[in-house]
């Protein structure tokens with residue numbers, strides 16, 4: 001089932017909450033076109049990328065990859081927080 005997941009370039013940043021320091025993974029969903037946010041684990045460890053279930057009605061999973069490893073987001077501003 002993991003063989004052909006769509007790879008999605010993902011922005012990695014730290015949570016601003018100093019009491020819950022986690023990685024925040026933000027991406028534009030290839031299925032619905034909205035920004036989705038996933039947790040990436042505690043920020044004193046490397047961020048956990050990899051397969052995720054999209055937060056929408058998509059019937060397939062995707063694989064998060066670091067934005068440096070993928071193509072850029074085609075000018076899509078990551079500050080755009082319309083998380084539907």
Ligand SMILES: [Zn+2]
Nearest residue numbers: 029032054056
């Ligand atoms: Zn989606």
